[in-house]
Amino acid sequence: MKRKGMLLIISGPSGAGKGTVCKALLAKHNELVLSISMTTRAPRENEIDGVHYFFETKDKFMKLIGEGEFLEYAVVHGRDFYGTPKRFVTEQLEAGNDVVLEIDVEGAMQVKNSFKNGIFVFIMPPTFNELKNRLIGRGTESEEAIERRLKTAAFELQNVNKYDYVVINDVVENAVDCVETILKAECYTVGRNKEVIDEFIGGVL
Amino acid sequence: MKRKGMLLIISGPSGAGKGTVCKALLAKHNELVLSISMTTRAPRENEIDGVHYFFETKDKFMKLIGEGEFLEYAVVHGRDFYGTPKRFVTEQLEAGNDVVLEIDVEGAMQVKNSFKNGIFVFIMPPTFNELKNRLIGRGTESEEAIERRLKTAAFELQNVNKYDYVVINDVVENAVDCVETILKAECYTVGRNKEVIDEFIGGVL
Numbered sequence: 001m002k003r004k005g006m007l008l009i010i011s012g013p014s015g016a017g018k019g020t021v022c023k024a025l026l027a028k029h030n031e032l033v034l035s036i037s038m039t040t041r042a043p044r045e046n047e048i049d050g051v052h053y054f055f056e057t058k059d060k061f062m063k064l065i066g067e068g069e070f071l072e073y074a075v076v077h078g079r080d081f082y083g084t085p086k087r088f089v090t091e092q093l094e095a096g097n098d099v100v101l102e103i104d105v106e107g108a109m110q111v112k113n114s115f116k117n118g119i120f121v122f123i124m125p126p127t128f129n130e131l132k133n134r135l136i137g138r139g140t141e142s143e144e145a146i147e148r149r150l151k152t153a154a155f156e157l158q159n160v161n162k163y164d165y166v167v168i169n170d171v172v173e174n175a176v177d178c179v180e181t182i183l184k185a186e187c188y189t190v191g192r193n194k195e196v197i198d199e200f201i202g203g204v205l
Numbered sequence: 206m207k208r209k210g211m212l213l214i215i216s217g218p219s220g221a222g223k224g225t226v227c228k229a230l231l232a233k234h235n236e237l238v239l240s241i242s243m244t245t246r247a248p249r250e251n252e253i254d255g256v257h258y259f260f261e262t263k264d265k266f267m268k269l270i271g272e273g274e275f276l277e278y279a280v281v282h283g284r285d286f287y288g289t290p291k292r293f294v295t296e297q298l299e300a301g302n303d304v305v306l307e308i309d310v311e312g313a314m315q316v317k318n319s320f321k322n323g324i325f326v327f328i329m330p331p332t333f334n335e336l337k338n339r340l341i342g343r344g345t346e347s348e349e350a351i352e353r354r355l356k357t358a359a360f361e362l363q364n365v366n367k368y369d370y371v372v373i374n375d376v377v378e379n380a381v382d383c384v385e386t387i388l389k390a391e392c393y394t395v396g397r398n399k400e401v402i403d404e405f406i407g408g409v410l
Contacts, residue, residue: 128408165393185390188370
C-alpha cells in the first residue's frame with residue numbers, strides 16, 4: 001500500500017541557512033518535490049512559469065485567495081503577492097510524493113493554521129553571532145538592513161516552540177542528515193499509518 | 206550542554222517480538238540503559254538483584270505504590286507484584302542516559318499516564334496470521350493459552366493509536382533500524398531542546 005506524501009516545512013530566520021539546507025536536501029533526494037510559489041510579479045529573465053514560480057495576475061491571485069486556494073500568502077514590499085498554492089501541494093501528496101516547502105517564519109505559521117499534518121522544522125543558526133556574521137558576510141545589504149533582519153530574527157526565534165523540530169545548521173551536511181532522519185522517523189508515526197493499522201485490525205476483527 | 210535522557214517504551218502484543226527487538230537494540234547500543242523491573246516473586250537461580258530485577262517484599266512494594274514510586278505496576282497471576290520503579294528511570298534520565306522500557310500494552314498505557322515525555326513505540330507483527338504462527342511456533346503453550354493470547358492481542362491492538370510510533374517487526378534488523386531512526390529524530394524535537402533554545406534566545410534578548 002502506497003502511503004500519502006508528507007509536507008516538510010523548512011523554515012527559520014533569514015541567515016539561518018534554510019535555503020542552503022533545502023537545496024542540499026533536494027540535490028540528494030530527487031524523489032522529493034519542491035513546492036512552487038505563486039507570484040504576481042513579472043518573471044525575470046530565464047524564469048520559467050511552473051518551474052521557478054507560477055506567474056499570475058493580481059486579479060487571479062486575489063480570486064484564488066477568496067477561494068481558499070493558498071496554504072499561505074503575503075504581500076511583499078506593498079506591491080506583489082507571493083503565496084503557496086494548496087492544489088499543487090495536495091496533488092503531490094495524494095500521489096504519494098513528499099513535498100518540501102521552504103518558507104519564512106511568518107509563512108510557516110500560516111501554513112500551520114491551514115494544513116494539519118505538516119512536519120515543521122526550524123533551522124537555527126548555531127549562535128546569534130554566527131547569524132550576524134552570515135548576514136554581514138553576504139555583503140549585499142546595508143548595515144541598517146542587517147540590523148532590521150537581526151531584529152526580525154530575534155522576533156522569529158520566539159516562534160520556534162510552535163515547530164515540531166529544531167535543527168542547528170552548523171555544518172550543512174549535518175543539518176541535511178538531521179532532516180533526513182526526521183523524514184524517515186515521521187514515516188513510522190501512528191498518525192501517518194492509520195491505513196496500515198486499520199487494515200491490520202480489520203484482519204483481526 | 207548535555208541533554209536529558211529519553212525514555213523509550215517498546216511495547217506491543219505478545220508474539221510481536223518486542224523482546225527480540227529490545228535485545229537486538231541493546232546489543233547494538235551499549236549506551237542505552239534497560240529499565241529494571243521490581244518484583245515480589247522470589248529470585249530464580251542465577252537471577253541477580255539489581256540486574257534482572259529488584260527483588261522486594263510485598264510490604265515494601267505496597268509502601269512504594271503508596272508513595273507513587275512506580276511508573277506502572279500490576280499483580281500477575283493474582284500472586285506477585287511486578288512494576289517499573291520511577292526512581293531508577295528518572296535518575297538515569299537526569300544523568301543523560303536514554304532508557305529502554307520493554308512492557309506490555311497495559312503497562313505502557315499506565316506509563317503514559319504517569320510519565321509525560323516518553324517515546325511510545327508499538328511493535329506490530331506483519332500480519333495477524335504471522336502473530337498466530339509465532340505463538341504456535343513457540344511450542345510452549347496450549348491451544349487454549351494461544352487462543353487467549355490472540356484475543357488479548359486483538360484487544361491490545363485497539364490501543365495502537367495511543368502510541369507515538371508503530372514499527373512493523375517483519376525482520377528484526379529492520380525493526381531495530383526503525384527504532385534507531387526514531388530515537389535519533391526525537392533528539393531534534395522542539396520539546397527536547399527547550400534548554401538549547403532558551404539559551405539561544407537568551408543570547409539574543
